[in-house]
Amino acid sequence: MYQMGGATRRRFMSGLAAIFGISKLTPFGLAVQAAGQAPATPDGVQIDPQTEYDRLVKLSSNENPYGPSEAVMKAMTGAWKYASRYGYPDGGITEAIAEHHKVPPDHVLLGAGSAEILKAADDAFLPDHRKVVGVEPTFEVVYRFATNSKAQAVTVPLKEDYTVDMKEIIRVTRTNARDVGLVYICNPNNPTGNVVHKDDIKLLLDGIPEDIPVLVDEAYHHFVDNPDYESSLKYVLEGRKVIVTRTFSKIAAVAGMRLGYGVAPREVIDQMRPVIYGSINAIVKYGGVAALQDSSYEARIKLLNRQVRDQTMAQLKSMGYEIIPSDANFFMVNIKRDVMPVRQEFEKRGILVGRRFPPMDTWLRVSVGSEDDMRRFVAAFKEIVPAGAA
Numbered sequence: 342m343y344q345m346g347g348a349t350r351r352r353f354m355s356g357l358a359a360i361f362g363i364s365k366l367t368p369f370g371l372a373v374q375a376a377g378q379a380p381a382t383p384d385g386v387q388i389d390p391q392t393e394y395d396r397l398v399k400l401s402s403n404e405n406p407y408g409p410s411e412a413v414m415k416a417m418t419g420a421w422k423y424a425s426r427y428g429y430p431d432g433g434i435t436e437a438i439a440e441h442h443k444v445p446p447d448h449v450l451l452g453a454g455s456a457e458i459l460k461a462a463d464d465a466f467l468p469d470h471r472k473v474v475g476v477e478p479t480f481e482v483v484y485r486f487a488t489n490s491k492a493q494a495v496t497v498p499l500k501e502d503y504t505v506d507m508k509e510i511i512r513v514t515r516t517n518a519r520d521v522g523l524v525y526i527c528n529p530n531n532p533t534g535n536v537v538h539k540d541d542i543k544l545l546l547d548g549i550p551e552d553i554p555v556l557v558d559e560a561y562h563h564f565v566d567n568p569d570y571e572s573s574l575k576y577v578l579e580g581r582k583v584i585v586t587r588t589f590s591k592i593a594a595v596a597g598m599r600l601g602y603g604v605a606p607r608e609v610i611d612q613m614r615p616v617i618y619g620s621i622n623a624i625v626k627y628g629g630v631a632a633l634q635d636s637s638y639e640a641r642i643k644l645l646n647r648q649v650r651d652q653t654m655a656q657l658k659s660m661g662y663e664i665i666p667s668d669a670n671f672f673m674v675n676i677k678r679d680v681m682p683v684r685q686e687f688e689k690r691g692i693l694v695g696r697r698f699p700p701m702d703t704w705l706r707v708s709v710g711s712e713d714d715m716r717r718f719v720a721a722f723k724e725i726v727p728a729g730a731a
């Protein structure tokens with residue numbers, strides 16, 4: 342099998358690390374992996390980087406700790422025969438997504454992860470010096486893509502209760518209306534984990550000029566259990582200039598395989614399509630079709646996530662820590678001190694947790710892992726953030 346060379350692997354790692362903020366992992370794993378050396382245990386035994394990575398408790402990138410369902414694995418395994426082709430049959434993934442959402446196939450755009458759709462929206466709607474409006478903190482990749490292409494991000498702080506200040510987003514968008522190319526809303530929001538109220542989404546769409554596209558990033562849609570939430574797909578069906586993005590990285594657990602999509606009216610998709618390269622692999626397209634059909638796996642993951650999340654949050658709350666209500670597979674806890682040194686202490690114990698999300702510098706974002714992952718997390722938390730520090 343082809344092995345990535347050291348330099349290639351370094352480039353690959355730093356690309357993903359830049360997107361997901363997992364750079365500079367020391368001393369436990371990825372820094373060693375990036376350096377291309379096998380780390381040693383205290384007694385000098387060499388451990389290869391893959392084993393080292395496998396041992397980490399990964400609570401920093403909001404992944405699914407349980408892995409893809411059997412049906413997805415089976416479908417992907419069956420598609421290996423297309424690994425050598427360009428013009429392979431794709432399993433009908435676009436049609437399957439379209440049917441799933443009751444939209445025509447020309448309303449669907451596939452991406453190598455939903456991040457590729459976010460990039461396509463930036464490329465299509467934010468030519469030089471245009472503005473993207475959204476909150477801070479959020480999934481800031483959208484703002485990074487924008488500033489890379491000389492567009493500008495205009496951000497609005499969250500309210501005191503860490504919810505989205507929609508009135509302010511509307512005000513800023515209207516004030517800058519001539520220059521605004523895109524409004525970005527992450528629902529549920531990453532890193533806070535809370536939902537944007539359905540009334541606020543309506544307020545936004547009623548309150549800004551209809552020709553400004555609104556991108557609603559629903560990467561964590563499948564974990565939500567909240568009557569105040571609703572998907573913005575209904576606005577796409579109404580023909581509004583709304584792009585909803587979804588991903589197979591989270592609930593379907595194929596983050597490493599890279600598949601996501603956007604749903605929008607045809608004219609909006611047509612504007613984004615030319616900037617998409619088509620870099621999705623053959624195998625995950627089959628996995629995606631199987632995942633859409635596997636609703637029982639989805640329900641199981643959703644339930645497990647909720648149980649483990651709520652149990653961990655209750656433990657931290659009983660220790661006196663403030664936590665933002667979460668409807669996602671991660672949550673934020675206020676540790677009342679800069680998260681970066683604390684994050685390093687977790688790393689020393691082989692546990693990866695979220696980075697700093699300015700201006701919420703004392704809030705640690707923790708992904709929900711398996712029950713065992715969270716047991717290890719809470720034990721480390723008690724050591725690192727001593728009792729009474731809350």
Ligand SMILES: Cc1ncc(COP(=O)(O)O)c(C=O)c1O
Binds near residue numbers: 402455587588599600
């Ligand atoms: C809110 C949000 N949107 C999009 C993405 C990108 O995910 P992917 O490109 O794997 O679909 C992430 C990844 O963590 C995310 O948190």
